[in-house]
Amino acid sequence: MDSRLAMQLNAWLAMDPDPKTRQELQQLQQQGKDDELAARFAGRLAFGTAGLRGKVGAGPTCMNQLVIRQTAAGLGQYLQRQLADADKRGVVIGYDGRLDSRRFAHDTAAVLAALGIKVRLTREVCPTPLVAYGVKLFQAAAGIVVTASHNPPQYNGFKVYWENGAQIIPPHDSGIAAAILQASTTNIAVMSLTDAQQQGLLQWLDEDFHQHYRKAVQNSPLLQASFVNASSPTAPSNAAALKIAYSAMHGVGAPMAKALLADAGFHQVYSVAAQEQPDGHFPTVNFPNPEEPGAMALVIDEAKRHGALLACANDPDADRFAVAVKRGDDYQMLSGDQVGALLGHYLLQKAPLTQRLVGTTIVSSSLLAKIAEAAGGACYTTLTGFKWLTNVAMAKQGPQQRFLFAYEEALGYTIGDLVWDKDGLSALLAFAQMTAQLTAQGSSIWQQLERLYRAHGLHLNRQVSLALQPESPAIGNWLRQHVPRTIASMEVLSVTDLQCGQRRFADGRVDSIALPASDVLIYQLSQGGRVVVRPSGTEPKIKCYYQLVEPLAAEESLAQAQTRADARMDAFIRQHQASLP
Structure with missing residues (x-):
């Protein structure tokens, strides 16, 4: 062990109040694991x-x-x-x-x-x-x-x-x-x-x-079953008839989630017993993230047992919300973008005209912006992360345009200014109320989603992490030096480079972008296509967020359009990947 590392280790051991971690370091030292110790002090x-x-x-x-x-x-x-x-x-x-x-x-x-x-x-x-x-x-x-x-x-x-x-x-x-x-x-x-x-x-x-907190949710006009906007009358909620399966994912959300649902009249709520109590070992899931394959398996099984319409989950600290909705004899997960569009539309119809400011991020679907425009609202876009979504909301809102809703595609949502961060508990309640409202109107989540797609286009979004060849050039620099004119046969209309804060259009115009500097490139394509690329500064890999917008023909079913869009998305991703070094 070199003298510098030995000094760092001894200084740390002298301050560390935990006998367990002191012993851990001393064992590494005794075993001669200098590389591991060097990593601990790097x-x-x-x-x-x-x-x-x-x-x-x-x-x-x-x-x-x-x-x-x-x-x-x-x-x-x-x-x-x-x-x-x-x-x-x-x-x-x-x-x-x-x-x-x-x-x-x-x-x-x-x-x-x-x-x-x-x-x-x-x-x-x-x-x-x-x-x-x-x-x-x-x-x-x-x-x-x-x-x-x-x-x-x-x-x-x-x-x-x-x-x-x-x-x-x-x-x-x-x-x-x-x-x-x-x-x-x-x-x-x-x-x-x-x-x-x-x-x-x-x-x-x-x-x-x-x-x-529970009382504040009860008193929030946006989290009531009835509409705030008297100009948009609707049928009463059907909360008592709605069956909901719920999982806390071995986290802390169950008591409050069940209380909020019960307060709103949802009495047929079936919690997954094996995942209800906090357990830091997370014994029934490989990864305690509702987005991960298999993580929702137990709550979907619970939904099937009781014939529930919704299979819902919070992540372990209850700031995210995930949902699978019954479709035929099975259950299908909604993406974060789909939940964001549905909740955004529901709340925009529900809120007064002075509360229609909504927000989303650069990697989320552009559908919410179109829904907001149709409802007479305004939509802002930020970098990824709720720290941006909420701080920007506070700066943008005013007496005539108060904040209403924001979301990011990674299952984070916030409703009104009750909590200036993502809140999986209020999102769960709002989604249940929206579902009950649709059911009372003789409609469904899937029908509502189809109506949004028919009005604004089927928005399909995917995220892909790409590992490049080790000998590949610095990908960020390469992308900035090789600007494509087309991607997957779609014309590149503009390229936004958040590193320099500029948007360059195909006709040569240049605009400034009022977003914090970040190593992100956004390619806006014809036909509603989009690619957002986030290069890694340390490894030969990039994270890409793809969007396609497919119009639905009057005689075409949503399932047919989805099949067509999926095939086009697969080709889109393949062709974009093939263009990279």
Whole structure:
């Protein structure tokens, strides 16, 4: 072991408060596994989008007790520098059901209390959306959730909300990261939670906090069965007759999900017992993400047993929502784009004319924008991630155009300004209410989707990650030097390069783009086609998001159009891939 690595290791061992992780590092040292130790000390776990996320283990590149304490100290000190009343306003802290989440949350509270910052800490596990809600409720300086969302069991994370209740964006992300780095060079003071409570620096958030969120959902006009917009009368909801199967995916969503549905009159809700309780081992799924193949198998089986129309799931921290809908004798998953279009249309018809601002991301379907335009609303587009969707919504909304709805294709949705982050609980409720409404009208989810496609075109979207040859040139540079005139026989109408903030049209015009700089290229094609390319800066691979828009002939069924569109999409992807180096 070289002397620099030995110094780093010894310094870390001297500060690490956890005997388990100290022993882990000492064993690696005794076994002569210098390469593994070098990897553990090759920098720090990066604080970036939404905070930290990584594998639990020993050393600065993993999630562990010392990293958590250093992160909490850096965040606390940054808050004190940025907000004069940060100590008094305090921080809301919640945590999910992962194996280390409770301990990491308590450590965070102990560090912040030692800095003199008031902490409101959930006594038990808590859905992520409730913490975002709690920041607004208590007018807190910040919020923290210890969660790794839908990542595998060996992961955990530290998610941060700013005082506005939304995820942090620049410059706060880099400011907090710098403060963490500075804090990591010092000994971190902690205060016992008993002492913190006695000194008025700790308030436990119990069941009444959860009930406050529940009441807020009940009182939200957008989450009522009846329409807000009196000019759009509709048949009453058919909630009592709707059967719903539900899975919490071994997470924390079940109690609140079932309560919200029951409050709205949905009494035939069948929860998957094997997945209802929080379990950080996630024993019944290979990957606790509803998007993954097989992850929805048990809830679909539950739906079949009870003849339910919907098979719904939240991810383990309940900020995402997934649904499979009965179609014939089986169940078919809706994509995030399909759910986003359906909920967007439903809410646009439901909301008053002064609340029709909706948002989506550059890689999501363009269908929502067309639906919003037809409804007299406005649709904005951001980079991927809810930190952009909600912060941009706050900046764009005004008295005559309040925010209504936003979504991203990765199963994230938010409704109104109750929670300035994705909320799988309110999305579940809204989708159930929409389904009941359609059922009462003698219609269905599939018929509604077909109506949207007939009005605006069948929007087909796919995401593909492409591994390139190791000897391939730097793909981002190559793409910028080789601008195609056509892709899959569709004319390239414009190329948007978010790295330089410009959109270049085929006729030579150039526009500026008001989006943060990002290594992303967007090819807008004729016939509604689109390719969004996100090159990797470190590996020979790219992530591509494809869109096709297919018109439906009057005599053509949706199934026929879908078959035609699928074949065209397969050819589109093949031809685009063949054009790459």
